[in-house]
Amino acid sequence: MKALSGHDTASSDLEKFGTTDKLMLARNDSDLVQDITTDCSVVASLCAITQYASDHGGQASMLEAVMSPYDAAKGHPLVSENGKYIFRMQFNGTFRKVTIDDRLPASKSRALFVVDRQNPYLLWPALLEKAYLKLHGGYDFPGSNSGTDLWVLTGWIPEQVFIQSDETDLGLVWTRSKGAFERGHVMITLGTGRLTSEEETLLGLAGQHDYAVLKLEVDSNGVRRMLVKNPWCDGLVWRGHGLGSVSETTRSPTTGTFWIDFEDVVQYYESLYLNWDPSLFNYRQDHHLNWVLPKKATSHSLASNPQYAMVPEEDGTVWILLNRHIQDAELDIIRRKRQSVSTALKDADNAGNAKQGAAPTFQSGTTMPNDVGFITIYVFSVDGKRVQLPDRPRWIKRAPLIDSPQTLVCFEARRAVPYTIVVAQSGLPLPSYSFTLSFFSSASLVIGSALEMLAHQYEVLGEWSRATAGGSVASPDFVLNPQYALIIPKPTPLSLLLDAEADDVPVRVDLVWARGQRVASLAVRDLVVSSGEYQRGCALATVTPRTPLSSAASSPTAPHMSGSVSSGNGSGSAGFGSGVVDAGTYTVVVSTFERAQLTRYTLRVGSAVPIELRTIPAEDSGKLRTSLEPLMLTFDRTSRSGHGECLGDGDECELRAYAVLNARLNTRVSLIVQAVERRAHNVYTATAAAAAAASTIALRVSIERMTPGSSRRIGDVIATTGDGEFLDMTVAGLRTGDSTLGRASPQQGRDLTMPCFRVVMEMRKGRRLPNVGIRVDILSSDRVEAQPWVEF
Structure with missing residues (x-):
């Protein structure tokens, strides 16, 4: 590590590197490059920041809000007299003060790990990089993506667009991105997916690597194209059908910069990262939460997930950002994954498959491996009540299921309509996590915890074992399945949620007219309500009123209440005009589709009145x-x-x-x-x-x-x-x-x-x-x- 300013070496360093202006103010067009560290996403983000600063008012437009000391009158950072620098970064749910000294690592080939080739003494990019990496455990950086990095560095809202998805409207993406970019409302970066060595050489693109987008334009022939920069110091440039490298066509000295048609971007890149100016919104609310992940036997439903009720005071746009807080244990997982990938690639290189003319893929560090799991957000219109399954009722909007630390959902909300916002995950490896939900809106929002649709909830843990996995009603052993006597003292709406631990076991739950006795077979006339066809992992049967339970007319015994039976995919025999189950004793049967499908499960019963749930002994129990x-x-x-x-x-x-x-x-x-x-x-x-x-x-x-x-x-x-x-x-x-x-x-x-x-x-x-x-x-x-x- 080497001190470049301040302390006892301040005079010699200033004499070597020049004045404060030279150290902190770019005199020429920026040309930032990365050298050794696996932080292409960070350097791509710095390239996007400097391009934005150049296009929209200079460095002062971005750096004044994030860096100290800073000379507001001259519009650039200052060299610290004591070698201490303070940065303001958005990290783990809030803006944080990150303090660093001026001791910076240097490589054999260059003074700093991140350097501006057109302004070789420029210091602030390396200081900003150090502050960012300090939040992530140091220069042994496990990798990220530029959307996340720009969120941390600037607080601009990250949106990841999967441009190769069939669900993506590419025309809308281009129009929306180009207009916002020209108005200074968004910074744009790109990320590639996995590419073979041959593909990298042929295309001039690095796999799992982030690029900065410097310009968007439509040429005289109507071709949509992007000016893209590869932040790697000796990186590849695009060799496809576009205009090629800027250095080849316009003799620009900018390293690794090239024009590429938008159609080629769509074909060869995986993600488009859009970071939006939060000042576009009038209101912001941050809600922090700790979530102990549900046990495996309840993980297929949303019953244990964090859920919020949101009511807009006016019609308008609402963006909701879910931010997963970074933990040391998670960084360790990523580093182990990166190390295993690095070893495999080095072995391939040693076998004669080394890539030519590009940085090794294991050094790019673009995306976090899937080992860290996935997160998403669901939006429902269900009177602000809690929901149990993502498709019952159907969500109205869903964020991408993503392995990045952030995911974003955007929609047009209606005044006074209560929405339910659900945080969801898949494959998160740690037992508990902290999250922040940030709500950005054009109108004021009232946000609180979503309440249960039915006030009384009962959970039973059980297991389909060799003695109890009887299979479907087509099996002679159906009677062996776990069964429960359900005692209902007063008419009530009812929900029966069955959640299996195994991912691939189809399950079903039935409520039967059987007076709490064990059921050996089922006919349609026997069913009170059913979850219908067997569903993998999770099944739900409900008898609920059409009128929202939160309304004044929602009493289970109200004679004028209209209602309906919801029974899986529409099967089931009962038709409850009042949307309630009458008082009485019933039998609940939980079953798998095949015999001997062994797994644990959770049965969750919801009701508006206290009920009693008893296990029915096996048919030959005690005999x-x-x-x-x-x-x-x-x-x-x-x-x-x-x-x-x-x-x-x-x-x-x-x-x-x-x-x-x-x-x-x-x-x-x-x-x-x-x-x-x-x-x-x-x-x-x-x-x-x-x-x-x-x-x-x-x-x-x-x-x-x-x-x-x-x-x-x-x-x-x-x-x-x-x-x-x-x-x-x-x-x-x-x-x-x-x-x-x-x-x-x-x-x-x-x-x-x-x-x-x-x-x-x-x-x-x-x-x-x-x-x-x-x-x-x-x-x-x-x-x-x-x-x-x-x-x-």
Whole structure:
């Protein structure tokens, strides 16, 4: 490090470098270049600042507000007598005072790392660079982009335009940029994306590198073009179809400057950075926030995101800038990423792929790697209330999802309309962050925290495990899915938000008319409301009124309230004219599309009144399971060697069989009846295919009590499927309710006569079904044994 002014070397340094005017005032057109550090974005920003100063009133127009000491009368900075310089920079949510000394690093080839070739003794660019780099940990700069750098250096609002995006209106971008540039309202820089060595040599462009835009014009032939400067000291210049290097066409001594057609900019550059003069707006508000990022199981929704309500007092333009504060841990991540990229590129160079005539890509440091994650802003028109998903309801405006520290959304706001502003992220690696939301507007804004649409919110953490990941309703194991009893004491709007931890698992949530009992299957008539088709990561089902809940008429019990049911993609059976769910006990089912999709989840229930949410125990919870040998449906048309009286393809038939149970009195039992498929090694599995094959069979299964010695073929029915009716076999199977294996009636005195019990299966309308059978599982409170099936 070398002191260039002040301290005990002030006299010799001033004598060497010249007067204060020479050190701080550019006599010739500026030609700033970078030498060694990985701060092309910073030097490109300095080039944009000096060009702006040259076009719009000289250095005083920019430097007076950011640098001290400064001679306002002469319009340039002063050399500090004590070697101390103070800069005013916009950093991490506010303007900050950055103090540095005058000791500056020097390279072997030049006096300073950033130098003005037309004004070789000019000192203030290197001092400004040092102050900026001090905020980012020193000269080991991890990289940035020129839009961010100009925001820090000048406080001008950064906007990043992805010019290769199909959503970008390039004509509007040119018209808007050119007009504002000529009026002095914007500074413009450019950034390239990744380029191969061959592309860099062919095009004369450096990959992942920032450039300053010095002029915009339309020539006599109507061609739109830009005058662009590459800040690298020995950098490439454009070799494409435009006018080429300025030094080649006009013999300008300016380093690395060239004209390029706007169409070529669109094709070969990735980003257009626009930094706007904040004085264009009459009002500004800054809101600072700390955000502990949500756990993975709630990260697919917006329920835990910072949200603000904004109400404009007049119609007008509103710009909202989200600024992520820089942390040391984040800089470490970027440096590690840069080091790994640098090593890979050096290895490639050593293998004979070194680039010719350009600075290595790993030195350009243009953009922060994707390891730092992405941020964006959503704008909703939802009465200033909190939202849970970005597409329910649909946002009206969204900022680019971007890995830069800033992202900007611009829109025309209407007077007295309450908007909801949501901060969102994807892949941020650290557990918590600080942000600043800056609101720039032409009219005054009233801004506060967004309130919940429904006052009462309940969260349940759960998991689809091997025992509970039952799959969709098309799966025989649907009944295994986690289920909850929802107890609602008064009519209320309702929301059910299901958020899975895994990114790629489609999920669904259903509210079912089931009185808090476990659900084995679903039909449309059973649904109160549903999230509809399975959605990856997150699903939402709501019953909400059309009238905003914040209005005077928004009481859940107001008889005149209009309402609607919102159910995923439009599916769902209920139509609530009042937009409320009636008091009662319901069943909530959360499911994945496929069986055995394992992940954790969060279920979030919102309501206008206090509710109760209870886990429903598994179907066999606390019970013993006894499986009877499946009764195979291999009927024979001509003989009775198989089960059944006749049978074959499409013919009427009938089958009746029973299995005797050995059980103690007062044992509680219930039956599960399912179609199963015989696979290798006589393993029987309940499958949708087996259920489909057995769907032509009408079935009834009962538990009967028999009196010993009785000649009756039919006993007393204790429990039966389908209220005694014959039912078609479904994927979910058939079930009986709980019943007790007890005596027929209270006995007087001592009665030693013990009843016996049996399971009876009756089938109608069967057909030949190879390898398909009907299995009965007995769930019991005590041990039960079952004898083999017997036809009768």
